[in-house]
Amino acid sequence: MKRISLTQHLIEQQREHDTIPAELRLLIEVVARACKTISHAVGKGALGDVLGTAHSENIQGEIQKKLDVISNEILLEANEWGGHLAAMASEEMETIHPIPNRYPMGEYLLLFDPLDGSSNIDVNVSIGTIFSVLKAPEGMHAPQEKDFLQPGSKQVVAGYAVYGPQTVLVLTTGNGVHCFTLDREMGSWVLTQRDMKIPEQTKEYAINASNSRHWHAPVKRYVDELQAGVTGVRGKDFNMRWVASMVADVHRILNRGGIFMYPADAREPDKAGKLRLMYEANPMAFLVEQAGGAATDGARRILDIQPEKLHQRVPVFLGSADEVARVTEYHQK
Numbered sequence: 001m002k003r004i005s006l007t008q009h010l011i012e013q014q015r016e017h018d019t020i021p022a023e024l025r026l027l028i029e030v031v032a033r034a035c036k037t038i039s040h041a042v043g044k045g046a047l048g049d050v051l052g053t054a055h056s057e058n059i060q061g062e063i064q065k066k067l068d069v070i071s072n073e074i075l076l077e078a079n080e081w082g083g084h085l086a087a088m089a090s091e092e093m094e095t096i097h098p099i100p101n102r103y104p105m106g107e108y109l110l111l112f113d114p115l116d117g118s119s120n121i122d123v124n125v126s127i128g129t130i131f132s133v134l135k136a137p138e139g140m141h142a143p144q145e146k147d148f149l150q151p152g153s154k155q156v157v158a159g160y161a162v163y164g165p166q167t168v169l170v171l172t173t174g175n176g177v178h179c180f181t182l183d184r185e186m187g188s189w190v191l192t193q194r195d196m197k198i199p200e201q202t203k204e205y206a207i208n209a210s211n212s213r214h215w216h217a218p219v220k221r222y223v224d225e226l227q228a229g230v231t232g233v234r235g236k237d238f239n240m241r242w243v244a245s246m247v248a249d250v251h252r253i254l255n256r257g258g259i260f261m262y263p264a265d266a267r268e269p270d271k272a273g274k275l276r277l278m279y280e281a282n283p284m285a286f287l288v289e290q291a292g293g294a295a296t297d298g299a300r301r302i303l304d305i306q307p308e309k310l311h312q313r314v315p316v317f318l319g320s321a322d323e324v325a326r327v328t329e330y331h332q333k
């Protein structure tokens with residue numbers, strides 16, 4: 001594949017599809033640069049005094065790791081001066097973050113999980129950044145939470161970075177899913193996979209199986225059938241993976257197929273699973289659908305869900321289209 005930079009790719013996409021105006025290209029390049037900075041910080045590990053907890057809690061009531069806070073700051077600082085955003089929202093911040101008055105306000109809203117998979121930080125397992133871009137409502141002057149509450153189908157950009165053996169950036173602007181690998185010597189993002197596609201069939205599933213006694217019947221039935229393998233109705237054996245970093249599991253699925261599940265379960269009946277709609281499920285659903293896969297909450301297409309709260313959670317079933325259709329059908333029965 002001809003090795004082109006992120007900038008050249010975005011300009012070529014703009015020429016071909018007219019979907020990436022200059023302000024949006026700037027936004028993507030600024031976020032990509034911030035992911036480079038986060039990758040650098042993550043890569044220091046114990047040498048950089050970045051491991052361990054920050055002795056603070058986030059809105060989710062989760063203890064923040066130092067790198068959660070550092071990554072959040074990196075994204076805020078990188079994006080607030082550029083004039084391309086009206087406001088930002090993050091898993092690590094209770095309320096939205098309007099652009100300070102000293103900077104011009106743009107027409108986009110940026111949402112992110114600055115460092116997803118925090119339980120893996122201190123043990124050197126892949127983690128990542130997830131981000132989503134919406135357009136600010138017409139005529140909006142002072143951004144409020146309600147301006148962010150748009151269904152995932154309104155996203156104009158979604159992407160993630162994985163800080164793993166390689167640092168990769170996976171991006172969609174609505175015309176396919178493309179992967180860039182960080183060339184650390186040059187400090188540049190290089191296009192390494194164009195138009196990623198998820199196989200409709202798979203032999204791999206991802207779920208935290210330690211919760212199986214809490215699963216509702218449709219999930220229990222679906223996973224039991226996978227585990228029965230050739231001896232059961234599926235007639236073939238399956239393999240299981242669970243990284244406990246959504247970005248790593250989704251990246252594997254985009255590369256070789258699979259189904260990722262984080263269902264609601266009986267542990268907390270009024271809690272709709274663990275993952276957040278606005279900055280985890282929605283961006284990943286946009287990417288997965290653009291790669292020919294599917295993403296539902298067990299009943300509805302994730303991208304059709306009308307959000308009610310910025311940090312609301314949602315059950316997630318995403319990946320190979322045939323498997324998502326099957327487990328979703330089981331929920332209808």
Ligand code: P6P
Pocket residue numbers: 116117118119208244245246247274275
């Ligand atoms: P569990 C990471 O904390 C995360 O939000 C996702 O990245 C990941 O898929 C999930 O939670 C892991 O959850 O319950 O297995 O630790």
